[in-house]
Amino acid sequence: MANQPVAAASKLDATVLKIAGVVVLGAIMSILDVTVVSVALPKFQNEFDASYARVAWTMTGYTLALATVIPLSGWAAERFGTKRLYMMALVLFTAGSGLCATADSISQLIGYRVLQGLGGGMLMPLGMTIMTRAAGPERIGRLMAVLGIPMLLGPIGGPILGGWLIDVASWHWIFLINLPIGAVALVYAWLALPKDNPAPSESFDFIGMLMLSPGLALFLYGVSSLPEAATITATKVWLPMVVGAALVIGFVLYSFKPQHPLLDLRLFRNRNLTIATISLFVFIIAFMGAGLLFPSYFLQVRGESTLHAGLLMAPQGIGAMLTMPIAGMLADKIPVGRTVPFAMALIAAGFFTFTQVGADTSYWLLCGSLFVMGLGMGGTMMPMMTSALRTLTNHEVARGSTLTNIVQQIGGSVGGAVMSVILTSRLNESAPVPGAPAGPDGKPVTEAALAIASQTHPEMLPPGIPPELIRKGLDFVADSFATTFWVGFALVLATFIPIAFLPKKREVSHLLDDQPEGERPAAPAIIH
Structure with missing residues (x-):
C-alpha cells in the first residue's frame, strides 16, 4: 500500500469505502431519529395523556444531550481512540433506542431519549474524524460527500419512515428499528475500522x-x-x-x-476553518430553520397527511443526491470558493418560490423549487465542511470536527426557534371568530386556528362553519408562512457575505504535517 502511486491513492478504494459505510450507518441512525420522532408527537400526546409542550421534550431532551456530549468527543477520541469510542457510542444509542420502546410514561421516554442523545451526540463528530483521517488530503471532499447524504436525507426520510411505521405498526417501531441497524453497525465497525492508536493521555479540562x-x-x-x-x-x-x-x-x-x-478555539487562527464555520452557521440558521416549516405548510395549509407531506419533500433529497457526489469530486480539485456561490444561488432561487406561497400554490411549482434547492444543498454544505477540515493537521481533526458539529447544533436550534416564533407571532395576529367560545387557553378562537383545525382535525370542527370563513383563514395562514419564509430567504442571501471569503485558490493540506517524515504513506487511506 505504501508503494502505491499517489494518483491511484486519490481514488476511493475498498478500504476507504468500508470505513465510510460504518460512518454512514451511524449517521443515518443519529439524524433520522431526530426527524422520525417529530411525526410521533401527536401520538405521544394521546398515548401518555400529556400536553404538546410536555411531549416536545422527547425531542428537546435528545438535542440537549447532543449538545452536552459533543464537546467531550474531541478529547475522548484522542485519549481512547476513535474506534472504541465510536463503538461505545453505537452501544449507548442502540440501548437507548431499545429502552425508549419499553417506556410506559412520558417521563421515562424523555429520560431514555437523553441516553440516546448521549450516544448520538458522539456519532457525528467521531464519524467526521474517522472519515477525514481515512480519506487523507486528496479525498476529503468525496468522503465528506458520502457523509453528507444522511445529513440531507434525514429531514426528508424521517417523516416518511415515521409516518409509515406509525400507520402500519405502532410508535414503538420508530425506536425498535434502530436495534437491528445498531447491531449491524456495531459488528461492521469492529471489522472495518482500523485499529486504534490513541495519542498519549492529555489532562482532561x-x-x-x-x-x-x-x-x-x-x-x-x-x-x-x-x-x-x-x-x-x-x-x-x-x-x-x-x-x-x-x-x-x-x-x-x-x-x-x-x-x-475541552474545545480548542485556537483552531480559529486557521482562516479557512473560521470562514467555513461562519458560513456554515449562517447557512444552517437560514435553511434548517425554514426547512422545518416546509412540511408544516403541507400539513396545516394543504391538509396533507404526515406520510404525504414527507413524500412531497422527497424532491429535495433527490436533487441533493444528484449533485453531492459531483460536488465532492470538485471539492478535491477546485477551490470551494469557486463552486459554493453557484450552489447557494440555486438554493436562493428555489427558496424564493416559498416567499410567494399561497393556499393553493401548484405542487408542481413547489416540488420543482424543492428539487432546485436540493441541487444547491448537495453542492453547499459538505464542500464548506471539507474546506473547514482540509487544512487541519491529523492531530487537530478530532477537535476541528467537534467545533463544526457544535456550530451546526447551535445554528439548527436557533434557526428552528426563530422561525417558529416568527410564524407563531404572525398567526396570533389573526382575527377572532365572531361569537366563537374561548379555546382551552382562555383566548378567543381565531380564523387561523379554525382554518388549521379544518386541515388537521376536521372531525373536531363544530357544525355550521361557513366555508368562506375557512377560506379566509387558510389565506391568512398561507400568508403567515410566506412572511416567515421571507425572513429565511433574507438569511440565505446573508450567507453570500461569508462565502465570498471562502478560498478561491487551491488549499494546501496539512493533514500529514504532524506525522514523521518517514511515516507519511503515499496512500493516506491507512492513516489513523
Missing part, C-alpha cells in the same frame, strides 16, 4: 467541561422554550439563555489558558 457543556445545554434549553412561550421575556426563556451564554462566554475567555482545552 474539567473546568472547561463545567462551563461549556452546561452552558450549551442551558442556552439551547432557553432557545427551545421560545416557541412555546412566544416571547423572549418569559423567565424560562431569558434566564437559561443568559446563564448559558454567560457560561459559554466564560469558557471562551478561559479556553486560551490551558494547554489542552
Whole structure:
C-alpha cells in the first residue's frame, strides 16, 4: 500500500469505502431519529395523556444531550481512540433506542431519549474524524460527500419512515428499528475500522467541561422554550439563555489558558476553518430553520397527511443526491470558493418560490423549487465542511470536527426557534371568530386556528362553519408562512457575505504535517 502511486491513492478504494459505510450507518441512525420522532408527537400526546409542550421534550431532551456530549468527543477520541469510542457510542444509542420502546410514561421516554442523545451526540463528530483521517488530503471532499447524504436525507426520510411505521405498526417501531441497524453497525465497525492508536493521555479540562457543556445545554434549553412561550421575556426563556451564554462566554475567555482545552478555539487562527464555520452557521440558521416549516405548510395549509407531506419533500433529497457526489469530486480539485456561490444561488432561487406561497400554490411549482434547492444543498454544505477540515493537521481533526458539529447544533436550534416564533407571532395576529367560545387557553378562537383545525382535525370542527370563513383563514395562514419564509430567504442571501471569503485558490493540506517524515504513506487511506 505504501508503494502505491499517489494518483491511484486519490481514488476511493475498498478500504476507504468500508470505513465510510460504518460512518454512514451511524449517521443515518443519529439524524433520522431526530426527524422520525417529530411525526410521533401527536401520538405521544394521546398515548401518555400529556400536553404538546410536555411531549416536545422527547425531542428537546435528545438535542440537549447532543449538545452536552459533543464537546467531550474531541478529547475522548484522542485519549481512547476513535474506534472504541465510536463503538461505545453505537452501544449507548442502540440501548437507548431499545429502552425508549419499553417506556410506559412520558417521563421515562424523555429520560431514555437523553441516553440516546448521549450516544448520538458522539456519532457525528467521531464519524467526521474517522472519515477525514481515512480519506487523507486528496479525498476529503468525496468522503465528506458520502457523509453528507444522511445529513440531507434525514429531514426528508424521517417523516416518511415515521409516518409509515406509525400507520402500519405502532410508535414503538420508530425506536425498535434502530436495534437491528445498531447491531449491524456495531459488528461492521469492529471489522472495518482500523485499529486504534490513541495519542498519549492529555489532562482532561474539567473546568472547561463545567462551563461549556452546561452552558450549551442551558442556552439551547432557553432557545427551545421560545416557541412555546412566544416571547423572549418569559423567565424560562431569558434566564437559561443568559446563564448559558454567560457560561459559554466564560469558557471562551478561559479556553486560551490551558494547554489542552475541552474545545480548542485556537483552531480559529486557521482562516479557512473560521470562514467555513461562519458560513456554515449562517447557512444552517437560514435553511434548517425554514426547512422545518416546509412540511408544516403541507400539513396545516394543504391538509396533507404526515406520510404525504414527507413524500412531497422527497424532491429535495433527490436533487441533493444528484449533485453531492459531483460536488465532492470538485471539492478535491477546485477551490470551494469557486463552486459554493453557484450552489447557494440555486438554493436562493428555489427558496424564493416559498416567499410567494399561497393556499393553493401548484405542487408542481413547489416540488420543482424543492428539487432546485436540493441541487444547491448537495453542492453547499459538505464542500464548506471539507474546506473547514482540509487544512487541519491529523492531530487537530478530532477537535476541528467537534467545533463544526457544535456550530451546526447551535445554528439548527436557533434557526428552528426563530422561525417558529416568527410564524407563531404572525398567526396570533389573526382575527377572532365572531361569537366563537374561548379555546382551552382562555383566548378567543381565531380564523387561523379554525382554518388549521379544518386541515388537521376536521372531525373536531363544530357544525355550521361557513366555508368562506375557512377560506379566509387558510389565506391568512398561507400568508403567515410566506412572511416567515421571507425572513429565511433574507438569511440565505446573508450567507453570500461569508462565502465570498471562502478560498478561491487551491488549499494546501496539512493533514500529514504532524506525522514523521518517514511515516507519511503515499496512500493516506491507512492513516489513523
